[in-house]
Amino acid sequence: MRTSSIGHRAAIRLAAAGIALVFVAPAALAAGTGQPEPWQIAMQNPVTPVAHDVHLFHTWLVWIITAISLFVLALLIAVAVKFNDRANPVPARTTHNTLLEVAWTILPVLILVAIAIPSFRLLREQLIIPKPDVVVKATGMNAWYWTYEYPADQGGFKFESFMLDEAKRAEAIRAGASAPRLLATDTELVVPVNKVVKVQVTAEGVLHAFALPSFGIKIDAVPGRLNETWFKAEREGVYYGQCSELCGNGHPYMPIQIRVVNDADYAAWLADAKKKYAGGGSGGVRLAATD
Numbered sequence: 001m002r003t004s005s006i007g008h009r010a011a012i013r014l015a016a017a018g019i020a021l022v023f024v025a026p027a028a029l030a031a032g033t034g035q036p037e038p039w040q041i042a043m044q045n046p047v048t049p050v051a052h053d054v055h056l057f058h059t060w061l062v063w064i065i066t067a068i069s070l071f072v073l074a075l076l077i078a079v080a081v082k083f084n085d086r087a088n089p090v091p092a093r094t095t096h097n098t099l100l101e102v103a104w105t106i107l108p109v110l111i112l113v114a115i116a117i118p119s120f121r122l123l124r125e126q127l128i129i130p131k132p133d134v135v136v137k138a139t140g141m142n143a144w145y146w147t148y149e150y151p152a153d154q155g156g157f158k159f160e161s162f163m164l165d166e167a168k169r170a171e172a173i174r175a176g177a178s179a180p181r182l183l184a185t186d187t188e189l190v191v192p193v194n195k196v197v198k199v200q201v202t203a204e205g206v207l208h209a210f211a212l213p214s215f216g217i218k219i220d221a222v223p224g225r226l227n228e229t230w231f232k233a234e235r236e237g238v239y240y241g242q243c244s245e246l247c248g249n250g251h252p253y254m255p256i257q258i259r260v261v262n263d264a265d266y267a268a269w270l271a272d273a274k275k276k277y278a279g280g281g282s283g284g285v286r287l288a289a290t291d
């Protein structure tokens with residue numbers, strides 16, 4: 001008796017956890033902000049309007065999928081119970097039911113429309129870039145790193161960004177930076193908070209993709225083509241992303257590190273960076289500063 005009631009309670013708890021996972025997520029369950037967290041299951045916390053809407057759309061789809069799955073399961077169970085050979089030895093010979101046929105045509109159409117409308121709204125939000133405050137060009141290089149360029153009217157400099165190897169990472173951690181493995185870079189893209197940042201994305205040599213989960217962005221970096229995306233980070237902090245198009249053996253080692261700062265810090269960084277990267281400065285010297 002006792003064991004079964006414990007088992008029963010455990011089962012209920014497990015079911016509750018499952019339901020929470022699907023519906024309370026993506027934000028609540030051990031979701032990192034700007035970087036993954038150990039045992040993370042949900043998506044990383046959103047910090048841009050687009051990322052918030054991506055999460056909303058995801059949750060909407062989960063509700064629809066769940067309802068459809070439960071409905072189909074109920075039908076299967078009903079058929080198995082009511083129409084098996086024992087319960088129903090003489091089957092009916094019905095072949096048509098106009099009302100049913102109209103319903104199973106119209107209903108899926110309505111479901112698809114209910115998915116399409118928010119989906120296209122989200123696409124529009126991602127693709128129609130608001131007037132940018134800052135423009136940056138990110139280029140994926142075929143020797144496994146990114147270069148960032150602030151065009152002439154934005155500062156007029158360019159620098160490279162390499163992943164920190166283990167030795168440099170240990171050094172950065174000693175200096176007080178969090179420097180997560182496979183994500184921390186030697187130089188970082190710095191942008192102001194609450195400003196529209198347009199990122200022009202291209203590549204040299206091979207395909208890459210510029211992706212940052214907390215910003216809800218992912219866009220292909222294609223040689224000879226200039227793609228663009230945008231984000232407006234709502235919170236200061238350091239956010240990490242990775243190349244998300246299989247580009248070769250250095251694919252896992254070309255992370256993206258973006259630091260979002262207030263306007264004053266951005267102005268100070270810009271003045272500093274103009275001097276530091278004046279000669280098209282190479283990365284690999286500057287350590288990621290403290291978070």
Ligand SMILES: [Cu+2]
Nearest residue numbers: 208243247251
């Ligand atoms: Cu790549």
